[in-house]
Amino acid sequence: EWQEQGAAVMTRQEIDASGKPQLRTVKKGVKDFNFGRTLGEGSYSTVLAATDRQNLKEYAIKVLDKRHIIKEKKVKYVNIERDTLNRLTEHPGIVRLYYTFQDERSLYFVLDLASGGELLGVLKKMGSFDVECTRFYGAQILDSIAYMHTRGVIHRDLKPENVLLDSDMFVKITDFGTAKILPNPKPNGADDPGNPTDGAADDRAMSFVGTAEYVSPELLRDKNACKASDLWAFGCIIFQLLAGRPPFKAANEYLTFQKILALEYTFPPGFPELARDLVERLLVLEPANRLPVEQIMSHRFFEGIKWGKDLWRHKAPRLKKHV
Numbered sequence: 001e002w003q004e005q006g007a008a009v010m011t012r013q014e015i016d017a018s019g020k021p022q023l024r025t026v027k028k029g030v031k032d033f034n035f036g037r038t039l040g041e042g043s044y045s046t047v048l049a050a051t052d053r054q055n056l057k058e059y060a061i062k063v064l065d066k067r068h069i070i071k072e073k074k075v076k077y078v079n080i081e082r083d084t085l086n087r088l089t090e091h092p093g094i095v096r097l098y099y100t101f102q103d104e105r106s107l108y109f110v111l112d113l114a115s116g117g118e119l120l121g122v123l124k125k126m127g128s129f130d131v132e133c134t135r136f137y138g139a140q141i142l143d144s145i146a147y148m149h150t151r152g153v154i155h156r157d158l159k160p161e162n163v164l165l166d167s168d169m170f171v172k173i174t175d176f177g178t179a180k181i182l183p184n185p186k187p188n189g190a191d192d193p194g195n196p197t198d199g200a201a202d203d204r205a206m207s208f209v210g211t212a213e214y215v216s217p218e219l220l221r222d223k224n225a226c227k228a229s230d231l232w233a234f235g236c237i238i239f240q241l242l243a244g245r246p247p248f249k250a251a252n253e254y255l256t257f258q259k260i261l262a263l264e265y266t267f268p269p270g271f272p273e274l275a276r277d278l279v280e281r282l283l284v285l286e287p288a289n290r291l292p293v294e295q296i297m298s299h300r301f302f303e304g305i306k307w308g309k310d311l312w313r314h315k316a317p318r319l320k321k322h323v
């Protein structure tokens with residue numbers, strides 16, 4: 001039985017027969033929305049644009065077919081995604097879950113609409129980003145990863161398709177279906193980022209649906225993901241923003257995996273020096289030897305970035321090609 005999300009109830013002031021104002025709780029449902037175009041298709045879900053008919057607010061609604069989820073034994077993923085989203089509500093860089101409801105056929109997640117679409121789409125249009133844009137988007141992505149990790153969440157499938165952009169062209173990280181919630185996140189994030197989770201027992205080893213380019217070597221080798229796995233993916237994303245291609249790309253998934261395990265990649269000529277130094281400290285086979293978040297933030301590539309709230313207050317830089 002899928003527990004509905006309490007926040008689905010909204011209170012509305014209504015005057016009752018005696019003229020006394022009553023606070024009535026109303027539950028949102030499918031009929032409260034005008035559904036629009038399809039924004040994205042996941043393996044078990046479709047994300048549609050939708051408008052709340054009452055307040056005309058725009059949302060993205062992720063629709064999951066109950067029968068399909070049960071048949072494919074994905075109920076656990078759905079609950080993990082909802083629980084993960086419910087832990088990550090206080091950060092501008094993470095897509096926010098407002099409420100959930102269901103009807104006889106489907107489950108519905110009502111979420112932030114990231115109207116700027118996928119970062120990957122913008123990158124493909126631009127070819128590549130210049131240093132200033134890479135620094136800005138890299139910083140917002142890293143700030144969001146840092147927040148996830150302090151909340152005891154490992155994303156495990158970070159890639160440009162899962163980095164969305166909102167109407168201000170700010171980062172919105174999404175797709176937490178393969179996230180891992182660490183058992184008891186130590187509040188000060190003291191645990192060793194290279195310390196693998198119970199990956200071995202974890203039968204939800206990342207399904208290689210979608211792209212394999214960002215999978216970490218530890219996930220390939222021993223199905224273990226840890227916080228440092230997200231930092232490996234972060235290194236791949238920084239490389240790709242500046243180079244216009246991911247570091248590990250081959251004719252098929254198997255050959256891509258071989259390149260990852262052999263750390264076989266090359267920088268294009270003209271790749272900025274500081275970015276190269278940072279990428280080389282992230283694309284390290286041993287998770288424990290990758291730069292931890294704090295040291296990435298103080299790396300000279302991010303010189304001039306004000307971390308924290310300020311990062312989300314200033315306008316995004318105009319997108320320019322890296323020539």
Ligand SMILES: C[C@@H](Nc1nc2c(c3cc(-c4cn[nH]c4)ccc13)C(=O)N=C/C2=C\CC1CC1)C(C)(C)C
Pocket residue numbers: 039040041042043045046047060062081095109111112113114115116117118161162164174175176
């Ligand atoms: C990655 C995901 N794609 C997407 N997921 C979401 C979008 C989204 C928006 C556009 C878009 C907007 N404008 N133009 C394109 C393109 C793809 C999207 C959104 O706005 N809000 C929440 C989303 C997801 C929430 C999820 C955590 C539950 C897949 C491919 C899996 C469907």
